[in-house]
Amino acid sequence: MEGRQLAEFFGGDRFASGNGMRVVEVRQGFARTEMQVGPGHLNAVGIVQGGVLFTLADLAFAAASNSYGVLAVSCQADITVFKAVSSGRLTATAEEICRTRKLSTCVIRVTGEDGELVALFKGIAYIKGTSLETGMKEAG
Amino acid sequence: MEGRQLAEFFGGDRFASGNGMRVVEVRQGFARTEMQVGPGHLNAVGIVQGGVLFTLADLAFAAASNSYGVLAVSCQADITVFKAVSSGRLTATAEEICRTRKLSTCVIRVTGEDGELVALFKGIAYIKGTSLETGMKEAG
Amino acid sequence: MEGRQLAEFFGGDRFASGNGMRVVEVRQGFARTEMQVGPGHLNAVGIVQGGVLFTLADLAFAAASNSYGVLAVSCQADITVFKAVSSGRLTATAEEICRTRKLSTCVIRVTGEDGELVALFKGIAYIKGTSLETGMKEAG
């Protein structure tokens, strides 16, 4: 799959797309996702729910770790949140910092409109070895 | 606030409630959340998106770390996913395992219908010291 | 290998043993390590160095994740420290909470003499599939 196809493929993430997140760029070992914060993204104290930041980053992580067209499934992730946000555009930028035969590790930066760091996410995916299309068919 | 009020308060988490998650129990240092997996919770390969598991756990974490009525804001969380799920009921059970003057640490277990462990989440919240109601007003 | 042999095998961890740590119990999916805090374990502000707590936990993690006699190599670990200690006996208890074909996940509790929780460690090991003895020969 090429970058455009991969972006489309991950556009099929219903949880992410249903919550207004989309993949805007994918190339080998890299991906970028975006969203516009709305009232539906807030938690009980009126700030963006941690799960929103996590999901936006996780979508970029999935796209980057699967960017070679080989199925990789997330097994571990951590997120550190630096700043409470309640509006504006959020961007998550994923870079694969290490890829071994079986594991892909990515670091994802979530930034606000001003480019300031909102959260840092690190994820480890287990590389299954089957192609993305096959993985999808098996799961479906 | 009492347990019932706290559960109602966290019912005000629009991202979590908008995605079908609810707080079913809160008491000091403990909380439980639930959801029913639907098609809107799936990712591009047809399994529950990592952000869904994270959000369900994060909601339980928020309820448990705020269960004394004092505002605590999540600063760090990690999640390890053991099992791909694509349907059924999910439950997240949060236990505060340590509370110092400034930090609350909770461990949250996400389980499936059969009680099997689906994911393990650990979160650290910074205790602001203001009451939950005040925190809400300031944020709003 | 049996429990006793495994404990001996991990006694061959020169960094851990050189710093006064030892494996006191190993059985399938479980391990326990111990140490006595001495002046050589302290950091610049006079409390037990984070690396000491990590290493004691990591030794228990290695023993538990390798307790089936099949080589597993740690790829990810996190530690949360709850309490500053500067003396006494420390114990780390590892439990494997999930084992798939390729990954072993363990939670390790580090406790002080009074049984109070000092630190919580979570580790993920990648299961290589070769036997422990073979792994040792290849590395040596």
Add this chain to the structure above:
Amino acid sequence: MEGRQLAEFFGGDRFASGNGMRVVEVRQGFARTEMQVGPGHLNAVGIVQGGVLFTLADLAFAAASNSYGVLAVSCQADITVFKAVSSGRLTATAEEICRTRKLSTCVIRVTGEDGELVALFKGIAYIKGTSLETGMKEAG
């Protein structure tokens, strides 16, 4: 304290220095540590023990998060190991990526002689607010 004084101060970390690790550079929000791998750093399968990588990174983390002369105590750290090493020089480079009033978050890269990434460490320290010298006296 100035950079040189800070490096000397963290030279007082007995666990790190007793295991051949030293602080080679400290400036505000940055620190670098180094060590030469010896037989005493190896684990039971003949590779550098995870606790060695952790401690080298943790020392750099402590120096960077305390680089303003204000006591900060580590509360959470995670490490991802990419590569098994058994010899050579190791360097840990800490950068503080976020500092709020109460929390310092640093990312530490551990690299081998060839500059290749061996491990990635992320740490969060709680800023106590007292000066480093006072913190030391109280602990002593």
